[in-house]
Amino acid sequence: MEKELVINGYRKSFGKSLLYTLPVFLITFVFMSGGRPDFSDPARLVALLVTFAGMNLLYFLMHYTGRTDRYRAILFIIFALSLSFTLISNIVQMRNSMSFSQSDIVECRIPFCHLVIPMMIIPAAFTKSIIFPGSIIGGFADISSMVILWLFATIALGRGFCSWGCFYGGWDDGFSRIRKKPLLKKISDSWKWMPFALLLMVMLTAAMTLVPTYCDWICPFKAVTEFEQVTDTESAIKAGIFISLFGGLVVALPVVTRKRTQCSFLCPLGAINTLSNKITPFTVKIDNEKCTKCYKCTTVCPLFALSREDVNGGRVSVFCSKCGKCVDVCPNNAIHFGIKGVPAGSFRNFSRNLFLFVSFIFISIFSAGSIINTIQSLLNFIIS
Amino acid sequence: MKKIKIISGIIWAFMALIIILILFPGLNSFSVALSKLPFMKINPNFAGGDAAFSYVQERCTLVVRKPVFDGLLSERKHGFVQLDWRGELPDVISDTIDFDRDGGSDFVVNLKRNDAVTVINPLSDLVTGLNVSVPTSYGWTVRVGLKRE
Numbered sequence: 001m002e003k004e005l006v007i008n009g010y011r012k013s014f015g016k017s018l019l020y021t022l023p024v025f026l027i028t029f030v031f032m033s034g035g036r037p038d039f040s041d042p043a044r045l046v047a048l049l050v051t052f053a054g055m056n057l058l059y060f061l062m063h064y065t066g067r068t069d070r071y072r073a074i075l076f077i078i079f080a081l082s083l084s085f086t087l088i089s090n091i092v093q094m095r096n097s098m099s100f101s102q103s104d105i106v107e108c109r110i111p112f113c114h115l116v117i118p119m120m121i122i123p124a125a126f127t128k129s130i131i132f133p134g135s136i137i138g139g140f141a142d143i144s145s146m147v148i149l150w151l152f153a154t155i156a157l158g159r160g161f162c163s164w165g166c167f168y169g170g171w172d173d174g175f176s177r178i179r180k181k182p183l184l185k186k187i188s189d190s191w192k193w194m195p196f197a198l199l200l201m202v203m204l205t206a207a208m209t210l211v212p213t214y215c216d217w218i219c220p221f222k223a224v225t226e227f228e229q230v231t232d233t234e235s236a237i238k239a240g241i242f243i244s245l246f247g248g249l250v251v252a253l254p255v256v257t258r259k260r261t262q263c264s265f266l267c268p269l270g271a272i273n274t275l276s277n278k279i280t281p282f283t284v285k286i287d288n289e290k291c292t293k294c295y296k297c298t299t300v301c302p303l304f305a306l307s308r309e310d311v312n313g314g315r316v317s318v319f320c321s322k323c324g325k326c327v328d329v330c331p332n333n334a335i336h337f338g339i340k341g342v343p344a345g346s347f348r349n350f351s352r353n354l355f356l357f358v359s360f361i362f363i364s365i366f367s368a369g370s371i372i373n374t375i376q377s378l379l380n381f382i383i384s
Numbered sequence: 385m386k387k388i389k390i391i392s393g394i395i396w397a398f399m400a401l402i403i404i405l406i407l408f409p410g411l412n413s414f415s416v417a418l419s420k421l422p423f424m425k426i427n428p429n430f431a432g433g434d435a436a437f438s439y440v441q442e443r444c445t446l447v448v449r450k451p452v453f454d455g456l457l458s459e460r461k462h463g464f465v466q467l468d469w470r471g472e473l474p475d476v477i478s479d480t481i482d483f484d485r486d487g488g489s490d491f492v493v494n495l496k497r498n499d500a501v502t503v504i505n506p507l508s509d510l511v512t513g514l515n516v517s518v519p520t521s522y523g524w525t526v527r528v529g530l531k532r533e
C-alpha cells in the first residue's frame with residue numbers, strides 16, 4: 001500500500017484532500033437532506049448519515065490515495081445492488097410479486113429505465129409517441145425524468161455514464177472483480193462491436209413492431225428488476241432468455257474473464273454511449289513520452305477499450321468509460337484523465353480533479369435515494 | 385491554434401460541470417418541459433386509444449375508446465378497440481357494443497368478473513375476438529381484436 005502511495009502521482013496530502021472534498025461534502029449534504037435533515041424517523045436519519053459519510057469518505061480517498069477505480073467501483077456496485085433492492089421492494093409492495101401483469105401494462109405502470117431509449121427514437125420521430133407502457137411524468141421512474149438524467153449525464157460524461165451512472169453496470173463490474181486473476185484470457189475484442197449490431201437490430205425491430213423488443217425479449221437485468229408474469233410458453237421462453245443472459249454475461253463470464261462482458265458485448269445503450277464519447281469534453285489520454293509500453297493498462301481494461309495497438313498509437317479508443325482502472329495501474333503515470341484539446345501530459349491533475357468532481361457529483365446524487373432507502377429498510381428489518 | 389484548442393476544451397469541461405450542477409435542482413422543470421413535447425405521449429398500442437364515447441350505466445360507466453390500428457408509417461391490418469368499465473362493477477357484465485357507431489351492433493361482451501371469464505360474440509366480420517381482459521385499478525378493461533375495413 002505504501003509503495004502504491006509513493007508511485008501514484010495524484011496523491012494529495014490529508015489537508016488538501018479534505019479541501020478538495022469540501023465542495024462535494026456541501027453539495028451532497030444539500031441534496032441528500034434538502035438542507036434540513038428529518039429527525040422524526042431515526043432509521044432514515046441513520047441511513048442518510050451513513051450514506052453521506054460513506055460517499056464523502058470515498059471521494060476523500062480518491063484524492064488522498066490518488067486511486068480512482070477502487071473507490072468508484074465501491075459506490076457503483078452499491079448503487080446497482082441498492083437500486084435493484086429498491087425497485088424490487090417497490091414492485092413487490094405494489095403487486096406482491098416481482099413480475100408485472102397485463103393490468104400493469106394496460107394501465108401504463110411499468111417503471112422506465114434508460115435501456116429503452118434507443119428503441120424509442122424511430123417510433124417517436126414517425127408516430128409522435130413513446131412505445132413504452134410507463135408514465136410520461138410523475139410516479140416512480142417516469143419516462144421524462146429518466147430521459148433527462150441520462151441525456152445530461154451522457155452529454156457531460158459520454159460513455160463515462162457506463163462507469164459513473166448506470167445502475168446496471170455495477171452488476172457485471174462487481175462480478176468481474178471476484179477473482180484476482182482471469183481464468184479465460186484470450187477473448188477476441190472484435191466482440192465489442194456486437195452492441196452496435198444489436199443496437200441496429202433492436203431499433204429496427206422496435207420500429208417495425210412498435211414494441212421495445214430489447215426489453216421484451218433480451219434484457220438480462222429483468223432477472224434483477226421485474227419481468228412479465230409467466231403465463232404461457234412465450235413468457236416462459238422470455239424468462240429463460242433473461243435468466244440465461246444474466247447468468248452468462250453478467251455473472252459467469254465477468255467472473256472468469258475479469259471483464260464487463262454484458263456492457264462490452266450486449267448493451268445497445270452502451271453503443272450509443274460510446275458514440276457520445278465524441279462530444280464529451282473528458283477523455284483518457286496517453287503521454288507517449290512516459291509510456292514504456294508495459295501494457296499493464298490493456299490487461300486490466302474491463303471494456304476492451306484499450307488494445308496494444310491503441311497504446312502504440314498513443315490514444316485510448318472511443319469505447320472508454322473513464323472508469324480509471326488503467327490510470328490506477330500505470331506504473332509511470334503515463335495514462336491519465338484528460339480534457340479534449342489539451343495535449344497529453346499537460347494539466348493532468350487539473351483534468352482529473354475536474355472530471356472526478358463532475359462524475360462524482362452525478363453518481364452520488366443519482367444513487368443517494370436508493371442507497372438511503374436500502375439502508376433504512378435493512379435497519380427497520382433488523383430493529384423489527 | 386493550440387492555445388485556442390486548450391481554452392475551448394477547458395471551457396467545454398466547465399460547461400459539463402454546469403450541466404451536472406443544474407441537472408438535479410432543475411430535474412423537475414426539465415422533465416415537465418420534456419413531457420410537453422408533442423411526441424411525449426404513450427403510443428395508443430399501449431395506452432389503448434383516446435376515449436370515443438361512453439355509456440353511463442347503473443353504477444358504472446363504460447368508456448369505449450377509438451379503435452387502434454397504429455403502425456409506424458401507416459395503419460396496420462389488425463388492431464383492437466379498448467373498453468373500460470369504471471366505477472362499481474356488477475359481477476356479471478353483458479354489453480352489446482357498436483364501436484364505430486354506424487347503427488349496427490359489432491359484438492357482445494359477456495364478462496363474469498369472479499371467474500375472470502370473458503366471452504366475445506362477434507356480430508360483425510371486423511371483430512376477430514378477445515385480445516386482453518384484465519381487472520384494473522378503476523374497474524375492468526377488455527381489448528377486442530379488429531380487422532381494418
Ligand code: SF4
Nearest residue numbers: 162166169263267270
Ligand atoms: S453498457 Fe449498458 S448496462 Fe453497461 S453500463 Fe453502459 S448503459 Fe449500463
Ligand code: SF4
Nearest residue numbers: 301320321323324326
Ligand atoms: S481505457 Fe482505462 S478508463 Fe477507459 S474503460 Fe478501459 S480501463 Fe477504464
